[in-house]
Amino acid sequence: xxxxxxxxxxxxxxxxxxxxxxxxxxxxxxxxxxxxxxxxxxxxxxxxxxxxxxxxxxxxxxxxxxxxxxxxxxxxxxxxxxxxxxxxxxxxxxxxxxxxxxxxxxxxxxxxxxxxxxxxxxxxxxxxxxxxxxxxxxxxxxxxxxxxxxxxxxxxxxxxxxxxxxxxxxxxxxxxxxxxxxxxxxxxxxxxxxxxxxxxxxxxxxxxxxxxxxxxxxxxxxxxxxxxxxxxxxxxxxxxxxxxxxxxxxxxxxxxxxxxxxxxxxxxxxxxxxxxxxxxxxxxxxxxxxxxxxxxxxxxxxxxxxxxxxxxxxxxxxxxx
Numbered sequence: 001x002x003x004x005x006x007x008x009x010x011x012x013x014x015x016x017x018x019x020x021x022x023x024x025x026x027x028x029x030x031x032x033x034x035x036x037x038x039x040x041x042x043x044x045x046x047x048x049x050x051x052x053x054x055x056x057x058x059x060x061x062x063x064x065x066x067x068x069x070x071x072x073x074x075x076x077x078x079x080x081x082x083x084x085x086x087x088x089x090x091x092x093x094x095x096x097x098x099x100x101x102x103x104x105x106x107x108x109x110x111x112x113x114x115x116x117x118x119x120x121x122x123x124x125x126x127x128x129x130x131x132x133x134x135x136x137x138x139x140x141x142x143x144x145x146x147x148x149x150x151x152x153x154x155x156x157x158x159x160x161x162x163x164x165x166x167x168x169x170x171x172x173x174x175x176x177x178x179x180x181x182x183x184x185x186x187x188x189x190x191x192x193x194x195x196x197x198x199x200x201x202x203x204x205x206x207x208x209x210x211x212x213x214x215x216x217x218x219x220x221x222x223x224x225x226x227x228x229x230x231x232x233x234x235x236x237x238x239x240x241x242x243x244x245x246x247x248x249x250x251x252x253x254x255x256x257x258x259x260x261x262x263x264x265x266x267x268x269x270x271x272x273x274x275x276x277x278x279x280x281x282x283x284x285x286x287x288x289x290x291x292x293x294x295x296x297x298x299x300x301x302x303x304x305x306x307x308x309x310x311x312x313x314x315x316x317x318x319x320x321x
Contacts, residue, residue: 001025003109004300005063006050014050015304023063026105026113031090033073033116035080038128040068040107042303042316043136043165044244045099054102065107066100069122069131077122079131079279080107080114081272090115099269108300110320120276123283133289133315134278136269137165141173142278143270144239149215153178156213158231160184161220162194162202163313166241168290170217171197176287182209184224193313197290215239225249229256237263290314
């Protein structure tokens, strides 16, 4: 079957390790099921995998891709939850949880196998392309906002780095949930898009906000960390799920954190129950993922290059037909 896969690790030039071509059919395992992929979306996790982060060389070649929507063995339209081993279903009792492609072949292929427990019904209101955007970036944003930041309608939130998948999802979800959302981006066009998506206002990174916010959604890391901490009201919460600009800020702002009793919460992916809630939320409200571009699987390299450059707003989706 045709697939996009990591053939080698290159920490400096990750796309050098990306190959497109034929790979073996998925391995059949007890408790696992095979899904015919209709659409799969790209995440920064795929670029990190090509750098060898979370993907050891002995696991190569590895088909990339965490997210997918498709057809199960019984002909049902489904969405895949991409955290494997979250409750022990389909793996050994001592195996820690992992994201698909850290141990098992991924979704950038015509077919993929996952534990049967990881398969959820796709709401009929969502297309395959829309549903394929939700299990990683949108689920991450959903958990950051509603589980770990604990915000409620009427609260205020700052989303750093508008344009990326998680940040875009957080803006859209926040707007739909009645939050007052502010956003930042270095790019003027992305700031404009953020406002169109639902942000009250969008600013250049580091700009002073009109008010201190209840929570900050942080995926950029070092470049925006100080601004994120300074933007919080006393007792506010900073939720971080990534550090695309690096994980060593020049100013950790420790004094401000303890003096204002700020909370810093790490967040990774989300649960199957949260994904189910997210799917229902989108189906019920009409909220849909922002898709930057849809490409056929054989043009996956174009999608990777666009994501690596940062020249996108929303998700890039790959389709198999």
